[in-house]
C-alpha cells in the first residue's frame with residue numbers, strides 16, 4: 001500500500017510512532033472523568049483560538065467601528081452568529097472548566113512533589129485565562145463593556161500607592177479611549193494567547209514527564 | 221474477538237472519538253468556510269434606475285445639470301457619493317444624459333453657453349454638445365446614458381445607473 005510506504009518513510013524521519021507513544025499512548029492511572037478536565041481546557045483553548053481568528057476577519061478594534069463590525073458579524077455574515085456564539089460561550093465555559101480542573105488538582109492533592117511547578121504554571125494559566133475574559137469583554141465596545149471596564153480598571157486603581165499608575169497603564173491614559181480598546185485588543189489576541197500557549201506547552205511537558213498522579217484511594 | 225459482532229472497548233473508543241471529532245470538526249469547520257467566503261458570495265451589483273426629475277423641466281436642446289447621490293454599503297461602512305450629469309433633450313422624444321466626469325482624470329466639466337461646449341477646468345478639455353471630444357487630453361467621449369439606459373415613467377426621467 002502506498003500509504004503504508006509513505007507513512008513508513010515519514011515515520012523513519014519524524015519518529016511519529018515514538019512521538020505518539022510518548023504523548024498520547026502513555027500509561028495512565030485508572031481512568032477518572034475528573035482527569036479529563038485539563039484536556040477539556042486545552043480543547044477550549046484551541047476552540048477559542050480558532051473562533052477568535054475567524055472573528056478577527058471582520059472585527060475592527062476602533063471605537064468608530066468595533067460595535068458596528070460586531071453587529072455586522074451577527075446579522076450579515078453567514079454563520080457569524082455561530083462563530084461569535086461559540087467564542088462568547090466558550091469563554092465562560094473555559095474559565096469554568098479551568099477553575100474546576102484546578103479544584104480537582106487541589107482536592108486530589110496532585111500539586112505535591114514532583115508537581116509543584118505544574119501547579120505554579122497552572123496558576124499562571126488561570127490568571128491568563130481570566131485576563132482573556134477581562135480583555136475580551138471590552139472588545140464589543142457597547143455600554144456594558146465600556147462601564148464594566150471602567151469599573152474594573154478603577155478597582156485596579158484603588159491599590160495603595162501604585163494604583164493610579166496601574167489604572168493609567170491598563171487604560172492607556174486617564175480615561176477609557178481608543179487607546180484602551182486597541183491595547184486590550186493587542187493583549188487579547190497576541191500577548192495573552194502567546195503566553196498561554198507557552199505555559200500550556202510547559203504544563204503538558206511536565207505532565208508527560210511526571211506522568212499523572214494516582215487518584216487517592218480510601219487509605220490516603 | 222475476531223469474527224464476533226462485539227468490538228473491543230479500545231476500538232469502540234477509537235471509533236467514537238473519531239466520529240465525535242469528525243462531527244465537531246464539520247459542525248464548526250463547514251460554517252467557518254461559509255463565514256470566510258461570505259463577502260465574495262454577496263452580489264456587488266449596484267445598478268439602479270435613478271430619477272433625475274420631471275422630463276418637462278428639461279428644455280429641449282439645452283444641456284441642463286442634474287445630480288444624485290448613491291450610497292454604497294461595504295460591511296459596516298457606508299459611503300455616500302454624489303454624481304453629476306447633464307440632461308440634453310435632443311428632441312421632444314429623445315434624451316441623452318452625459319456624465320459630468322471628465323474622461324481624462326475625472327474633474328467635473330462645465331457647460332459653456334457662449335462657446336456651446338463642455339470645458340474641463342483641470343486641463344482644458346473641450347467636449348461638444350453630445351459629448352464628443354473637441355480638444356485637449358481626454359481619451360474618449362463623455363460617458364453617456366442613451367437608448368435603453370434612459371426611460372420616462374409617469375413623466376419622470378430615469379437613467380440606468382450601473383455603479384462606479
Ligand code: HEM
Pocket residue numbers: 034035036037038039040041042043045098099101102105110111115118119120121122123124125126129200203204207211212213214
Ligand atoms: C488553560 C488552562 C489549563 C490547561 C489547558 C491545562 C491542561 C492540563 C492537562 C491536559 C492536564 C492533564 C490531564 C488532567 O489531569 O486533567 C493537566 C494536569 C494538571 N494541571 Fe492543568 N491545565 C490548565 C490550568 C491549570 C490550573 C489553573 C492549575 C492549578 C493552578 C493546573 C494544575 C495542574 C496540575 C498540578 C496537573 C497535574 C495533575 C496530575 O498529575 O494529576 N492546571 N492540566
Ligand code: FES
Pocket residue numbers: 322323324325326327340341342343344345356357358
Ligand atoms: S481632468 Fe479634465 S482635462 Fe484633465
